Amino acid sequence: MESIQATKQRFGIIGNDPKLNRAVEKAIQVAPTDISVLVTGESGVGKESIPKIIHSLSHRKHGKYIAVNCGAIPEGTIDSELFGHEKGAFTGATATRSGYFEVADGGTIFLDEVGELPLPTQVRLLRVLENGEFMKVGSSAVQKTDVRIVAATNVKMVEAIEKGKFREDLYYRLSTVEINLPPLRERQEDIHLLFRKFAADFAQKYKMPTIRLDERATALLLQYRWSGNIRQLRNVAEQISVLEQNREINFETLKHYLPDTGSNLPAVVNDKKSESDFGSEREILYKVLFDMKRDVNDLKKLTLELMKTGNAAKVKEEQSSLINKIYAQDNEAEEELASIIEDENIASQSDVEVFSIPEHATEQRKDKYEYAEDIEEEENLSLQQKELELIKKSLEKYNGKRKDAADELGISERTLYRKIKQYNL
Numbered sequence: 036m037e038s039i040q041a042t043k044q045r046f047g048i049i050g051n052d053p054k055l056n057r058a059v060e061k062a063i064q065v066a067p068t069d070i071s072v073l074v075t076g077e078s079g080v081g082k083e084s085i086p087k088i089i090h091s092l093s094h095r096k097h098g099k100y101i102a103v104n105c106g107a108i109p110e111g112t113i114d115s116e117l118f119g120h121e122k123g124a125f126t127g128a129t130a131t132r133s134g135y136f137e138v139a140d141g142g143t144i145f146l147d148e149v150g151e152l153p154l155p156t157q158v159r160l161l162r163v164l165e166n167g168e169f170m171k172v173g174s175s176a177v178q179k180t181d182v183r184i185v186a187a188t189n190v191k192m193v194e195a196i197e198k199g200k201f202r203e204d205l206y207y208r209l210s211t212v213e214i215n216l217p218p219l220r221e222r223q224e225d226i227h228l229l230f231r232k233f234a235a236d237f238a239q240k241y242k243m244p245t246i247r248l249d250e251r252a253t254a255l256l257l258q259y260r261w262s263g264n265i266r267q268l269r270n271v272a273e274q275i276s277v278l279e280q281n282r283e284i285n286f287e288t289l290k291h292y293l294p295d296t297g298s299n300l301p302a303v304v305n306d307k308k309s310e311s312d313f314g315s316e317r318e319i320l321y322k323v324l325f326d327m328k329r330d331v332n333d334l335k336k337l338t339l340e341l342m343k344t345g346n347a348a349k350v351k352e353e354q355s356s357l358i359n360k361i362y363a364q365d366n367e368a369e370e371e372l373a374s375i376i377e378d379e380n381i382a383s384q385s386d387v388e389v390f391s392i393p394e395h396a397t398e399q400r401k402d403k404y405e406y407a408e409d410i411e412e413e414e415n416l417s418l419q420q421k422e423l424e425l426i427k428k429s430l431e432k433y434n435g436k437r438k439d440a441a442d443e444l445g446i447s448e449r450t451l452y453r454k455i456k457q458y459n460l
Contacts (some may be wrong), residue, residue, distance in 0.1 A: 037092060046084050049232050050225035054217040054282045058085065066092035071164060073149075075186040076216035079264035085214055086145040086185035090224075095183055101135050101315050106148035113156050115172050124173025135258045136169055143183045144160075149209065150190030150201060155200045165206045184209065219264040224255055229265060229330060230256060233272035244282045246275055248419030251286035259293055423458050426451070430460065 039059050046171055051185065065072055066089045074082045083102065086217075090100045108116050115124075119134030146152075152160065163169050164184060168177050186209045194393060195201040219226060224238055230248070238245040270290050274285060425444060433439035443450040454460075 039063065042088060046088055048081070048084055049229050052217060052221055052222040052225050053229075054215075055222060055225070056444075057218050058214050059088065061212065062088040063092060065089060065212050065214075067094065069093075069183050070211045071183070071209050072185045073206075073213045074185065074216065075192075075213060076187075076189065077218045078189045079265055079266035080216040080218060082187040082189075082216055083145070083147065085216070086187070090143040090145075090183075091135060091183055093143070093183070094141050099139045100143050100145070102147060103135055103147040104147045106151035110153045113153065114159065117156065118159060118169045118171055120172035121174045124171070126171070131171075134169075134171065136182055140180045141182075141183050146184060146186040148188060148190075149186035150188040150192060152201075153198075154202070156339050157205050160206060161205045162392070164205070180246065187451055189280060210366045216456065219261040219268060225254055226257055226261070229268055230272055232295075234276060235268050237273050238274035243276070246272075246279065246282050246284050248284050248289065249286070252284050252289040255286055255289055255293070333438060336398065422454070424460065426454055426458070426460065430455075 037045075039056050041052075042059055042063055048055070062072075062085045067259050072085070072089060074085045076082050077387045086102070087100070090096060103117070105113065114120075115128075115132065117133065117136060119132050119137055120128050122128055123130045146160075153445075159169060163180065163182070167179050167181060169180060170177055190201075192206050192210075193203075194200060196203045196206060219229075263270070273293055275289070280286060281288075426440070429440035429443045435442065437451055437455070438448050441448040446450065
């Protein structure tokens with residue numbers, strides 16, 4: 036059996052992390068068998084190296100090796116790509132075509148991003164795994180194939196199964212052996228090693244001196260989260276190699292190439308809500324609904340009282356606590372209620388003072404009410420005439436500006452507008 040170190044050297048795998056070594060070791064052990072393998076890990080960790088190791092060390096090494104990116108093939112054509120199609124099977128099928136499973140007979144197929152496969156294709160793939168049978172699109176003839184499948188995904192398969200996006204039976208057939216590759220942030224000792232390897236490769240490729248990091252830049256390199264893993268690290272090394280004339284890279288220069296440096300430092304992230312979180316949200320929702328129901332019941336009670344008595348002033352006096360509870364913090368609604376009572380009193384020509392000072396009025400509003408009362412005492416006119424005179428004087432005082440006049444009179448602008456229409460002002 037080939038050693039781990041020799042295998043890594045042969046396939047250009049850089050690093051000495053124990054988790055990485057364990058993944059390579061499992062690939063070497065499983066290679067001589069025909070067991071299906073599922074390679075898991077985040078995007079950019081180098082999952083494509085594992086199926087190459089497995090194929091090269093297996094008895095199928097002289098057969099074809101085909102890598103298929105399942106996420107890059109449109110849903111409408113992926114069955115044709117994998118299993119082939121007959122002439123006339125669909126629009127554009129001008130000739131019979133062999134699919135990957137037919138071409139790779141006796142070899143290995145690497146299904147990258149297998150979690151992106153549509154459900155109908157998953158059914159076809161399951162049949163191939165179970166008995167090696169498949170049918171071309173548009174054909175009823177069953178064909179046999181002897182293909183080893185190695186799949187890879189960055190999708191959390193258990194969650195995909197729970198959401199109904201991936202078949203559970205297919206998952207267990209694919210993951211007879213599961214090989215997980217750790218993210219780069221968990222291989223901290225390998226980060227600088229990989230960077231130096233990439234820097235040397237790009238220096239040779241672009242025929243220029245190799246870039247080097249100073250001490251602070253190296254520390255930043257190790258602290259960065261590397262959400263894009265090895266692919267992102269390689270990209271950064273290439274950018275710096277091409278763009279920087281000074282080959283000694285300091286902290287500030289490296290920071291310029293690392294997006295959102297502050298937010299990408301290692302952090303523990305829990306992307307699942309706990310049961311207690313859902314419970315507290317549910318309790319808050321119930322409380323809001325109960326409060327709304329109570330408010331509606333209070334409004335029903337108040338409306339019923341108004342319908343029974345027909346006297347808004349009396350209802351306001353008797354139900355003051357209920358009104359304050361319903362319209363707490365709602366000054367506009369309070370003013371509108373006052374205007375309703377005011378209109379009722381005017382219509383009945385009662386002896387109730389229209390501009391009596393409410394208990395809740397602010398000092399500024401009290402001054403305005405007192406101003407209206409002073410005018411009322413000076414003029415010996417009927418109640419309607421007094422109101423008309425007050426409105427006229429307020430409008431004249433503020434040059435016809437209804438908002439200022441309404442504030443002066445202690446009523447809402449809508450009520451003032453109604454009065455202006457009533458008196459044809």
